[in-house]
Amino acid sequence: MNKSNTMYQRELLKHHQFPVGFNQTINANFQAFDENAFCGDEISVEVNCNKKGEIEQISFKGDSCAICRASASIMCQLLKNITLTSADSTILNITSTLKAKGDLHGDLIPLNGIKQYPVRLQCALLPWTTLGNIVQQYKCQIEEVASCKKIG
Amino acid sequence: MQENWLELQAAFNKNACYVLATITDTQGPTYRKPGTMMLIAADGKCTGLLSGGCLEVDIALHAQDVLLLNKTKRLTYDLKADAELLWGLGLGCDGVITLLLQPLTPTNDHLDFIHLLSAISMRKPGYYQQNITDNKIPFARFVEQEAPCLAVDNNKINIPIIPPISIAICGAGPDAEPLVNLSQQLGWKIHLWDHRKQYLAQSCFNVCHHKLKIRAEQATSDNFKDLDAIVIMSHNLVNDSQFLAKSLAENVNYIGLLGPISRRDKILNEHKIKSDDVEGQVYGPVGLQLGGRSPQAIALSIVAEVQQHFTNTSRIQ
Numbered sequence: 445m446n447k448s449n450t451m452y453q454r455e456l457l458k459h460h461q462f463p464v465g466f467n468q469t470i471n472a473n474f475q476a477f478d479e480n481a482f483c484g485d486e487i488s489v490e491v492n493c494n495k496k497g498e499i500e501q502i503s504f505k506g507d508s509c510a511i512c513r514a515s516a517s518i519m520c521q522l523l524k525n526i527t528l529t530s531a532d533s534t535i536l537n538i539t540s541t542l543k544a545k546g547d548l549h550g551d552l553i554p555l556n557g558i559k560q561y562p563v564r565l566q567c568a569l570l571p572w573t574t575l576g577n578i579v580q581q582y583k584c585q586i587e588e589v590a591s592c593k594k595i596g
Numbered sequence: 597m598q599e600n601w602l603e604l605q606a607a608f609n610k611n612a613c614y615v616l617a618t619i620t621d622t623q624g625p626t627y628r629k630p631g632t633m634m635l636i637a638a639d640g641k642c643t644g645l646l647s648g649g650c651l652e653v654d655i656a657l658h659a660q661d662v663l664l665l666n667k668t669k670r671l672t673y674d675l676k677a678d679a680e681l682l683w684g685l686g687l688g689c690d691g692v693i694t695l696l697l698q699p700l701t702p703t704n705d706h707l708d709f710i711h712l713l714s715a716i717s718m719r720k721p722g723y724y725q726q727n728i729t730d731n732k733i734p735f736a737r738f739v740e741q742e743a744p745c746l747a748v749d750n751n752k753i754n755i756p757i758i759p760p761i762s763i764a765i766c767g768a769g770p771d772a773e774p775l776v777n778l779s780q781q782l783g784w785k786i787h788l789w790d791h792r793k794q795y796l797a798q799s800c801f802n803v804c805h806h807k808l809k810i811r812a813e814q815a816t817s818d819n820f821k822d823l824d825a826i827v828i829m830s831h832n833l834v835n836d837s838q839f840l841a842k843s844l845a846e847n848v849n850y851i852g853l854l855g856p857i858s859r860r861d862k863i864l865n866e867h868k869i870k871s872d873d874v875e876g877q878v879y880g881p882v883g884l885q886l887g888g889r890s891p892q893a894i895a896l897s898i899v900a901e902v903q904q905h906f907t908n909t910s911r912i913q
Contacts, residue, residue, distance in 0.1 A: 453682060456682055457681070457682055460681075460682060510681060510682045510683075511682065511683065514682070557683075561654055561683050562654060562657035562658065563653045563654035563657055564654075564683060
């Protein structure tokens, strides 16, 4: 294993051992749960977003493997204060890049190690796809509000 | 023991594509050692076991690339300490394991693997030589000869190929059923002999590769040809005595005799043989002393002894 791989592996390990947003109590207005039946990962993601759709707080809980937890921790670190719409693009980018065995950049680089262990792909993606469910909830809510305004 | 060749033969279809995964190197403790092979079908189904954990699933995913690109691939799973905690692929034994994945397709003649399987059927030993250079055109060949020791260098690995243990069980009584089952689990080639047609016809013995209605006095050299081991358990003193004499005459490598020491000595005395003269070949009472008393436990002690015998008596040149 080369030096940079070792460094990113350490970074992942750090996220696993000291996860950002893990078991934090927040005033959530969105919540989603998902599981990976193959690995046994279970994760619940909670988001508190403001009227502008910006993520003010994000947390996760549940029993999951080290990769799932580290990935969720990176997610919580990365997505704070950005809008759910932007988060949607990030989710799409991560999902498509990792599935295509491409390279992620910036704070997501540690997740590139997944390429060497394809069986762990679903573990790494689980927090992001769970957040994707929250984005869908948010979009539905926006549409509902818009249609109510029209009717009103 | 090597692979479960009979299982591999049953899984192999000459019209299908596979990936052959071979352990070429290990460091530290690992579940299996260099030379171990596993066959991965195009749908990801694995025949054989390399790690005992969920490494197989990961390897099967890498195998998809190998079939797609038709190139060899080397993988190293360095699962020591932190890495194992993080990736947790199930080795959990602090070891490093290096694998070679090769595509076996009808176009590349399955890299001579059909020749290997056919030689196994004919009980011909040899070695399977594979190029282990990464990302190169796949190459491997099977060479028939006395099985050499495993040899690995930077470019190739020579894996000794030894046919599975061929065992005859003399006596198809109820106590033979667990012995047949355990032998089958171990991938041995099972011959079941009895003079009672109805006993042989029991469905529990359908897994046997060869069932023979035979009386002890009728057994000829041909019956003992290619046998590695024989377990004599007809529960009839005269029959057992005849089977023993013929097994010794044909120099069967392992001869197990069911019954107490006094019965063994009685049979040996009939043939003017001292137990010391056949030590390491005739095992009576058959089986390791594992402490169990049930038919299943006795069967376990027998297969354990056969396994130990052939591990200690190397069939490699």
